[in-house]
Amino acid sequence: MTWILLRGLTRETAHWGGFADDFRQALPAGQVLALDLPGNGEFLQRASLLSVGSTVDFCRAELAGRGIAPPYFVLAMSLGAMVAADWACRYPQDIAGCVLVNTSFRAFSPFYRRLRPGNYRALLRLALAGGAPGDIEAAVLRLTSHRTAGLDSTLATWIDTRLRRPVSAANALRQLLSAARYRARLEPPEPPLLVLCSRRDGLVHPDCSRAIAARWRCPLAVHPWAGHDLPLDDPDWVIGQVRHWLGARHKNDIARP
Secondary structure (H helix, E strand, O other): OEEEEEOOOOOOHHHHOOHHHHHHHHOOOOEEEEOOOOOOHHHOOOOOOOOHHHHHHHHHHHHHHOOOOOOEEEEEEHHHHHHHHHHHHHOHHHEEEEEEEOOOOOOOOOHHHHOOHHHHHHHHHHHOOOOOHHHHHHHHHHHHOOOOOOOHHHHHHHHHHHHHOOOOHHHHHHHHHHHHHOOOOOOOOOOOEEEEEEOOOOOOOHHHHHHHHHHHOOOEEEEOOOOOOHHHHOHHHHHHHHHHHHHHHHHHHHHOO
């Protein structure tokens, strides 16, 4: 199996930290590829696309150009999870399954749950890249993580990433617009889904994930204390939930006549 990892707003592959390697070791039978979205990381010089659908088409073309053929499993966060969901809806033949982490859909949840109002000013300031890199990344960490230890190296990596590959204000705003405009289909996609969310997510209300799971009739697992960056706060829990989901799917396949 091939796993594609997609991050969220203005984040890149470096922001997975050690999670990608941990995930790869936990699923040794598969290939794991963290892919940047346009305007971030490897594709920093490209303009971020103004629609989730266009970003899906970019990802498909990029993987095809690398000779990585579908079907794929996709684990994705936030804006990346919107891309994964749209991918599963529009090109179900590409997708073996999706794990959607702390995301929200306009069609299923009101705007004040999709992005908690108390963060509007801070996020707009961060999107416009105001302030020193250290101050910006420390603020992002406060907004997205509830871990209480071991974050010094994470912060240092994030600051270094911002210094080397800073996302432009224009691209940050284009990504915000893309996420705000995305309207998911009401009908569930054909590929199987798992929804993961954090009960204490300070950016996206966990009810947004509950709404997706209820509407699309897919399993939901809720973490008790993690913040928005669930793979950072408790990577072992995320990996355990994915492995359990894969195991349950395998048993169901065997049980089918």
